[in-house]
Amino acid sequence: MWVVVALLAVVVLGLVGYIWLWPQIVNDDSAAGPSTSTSTVVVPAPGAGPAPAQGGGPAPAESVPSYSTPCASVFGSSSFGTSAVGSTVTSCEFAEEVRAAYLRQGVRNGTVSIDAYSPVTGRTYTMTCSGSAVVTCTGGNDAVVYLY
Known part of the structure; x- marks a missing residue:
């Protein structure tokens, strides 16, 4: 027994x-090797001015662009307590994962590369982040995330 x-x-x-x-x-x-695209395409909101140069992605913002969509914070942080999505292919769930990954690494006010998991797609994407007051992260499959 x-x-x-x-x-x-x-x-x-x-x-x-x-x-x-x-x-x-x-x-x-x-x-599995590389399986995601890392090109960045930025489509500015109507009236937002000319698009940035091809291949450079959006320049780091001093303030969150008006066309971005703020996300609800799923965890507290004394710095960069909020995220926002800046493209229609980016989810708030992924934006919060990008925020968590950015906060886990220690570099601020510089350009860093982070890997963030997307709960929506079930995949991990590489994002390049830069900025100071507002950090702009781009990469994955045309994802744009703002941290502030």
């Missing part, structure tokens, strides 16, 4: 571990 109970416990623990670890194993893009 005890052997059956122990065997069932091992099977249940194995299934729980497999279910918990499987998404992390599947989302390991480093083993």
Whole structure:
């Protein structure tokens, strides 16, 4: 009887571990090689002026652009407590993941590259972030995120 109970416990623990670890194993893009585009296309809002030079992405903003959509903060932070999306292909869930990844790395007022997981697509994307009062992060599949 005890052997059956122990065997069932091992099977249940194995299934729980497999279910918990499987998404992390599947989302390991480093083993699969590059699979996402990192080009950036910026479409300014009507009346926002000329588009930035091709390939450079949006310049770091001193204030959050009026066409951006603020996101609800899912965690508190004394600096960069809010995120906003700056393109229609960017979700607030991803913007908050970008904010978390940016805050985990220590560089401020410079250009950094971070990896952020998208709960919407289930993939990890590389974003390039720069700025000081407002940090502009671009990358992934045409994603634009503002942190402030």
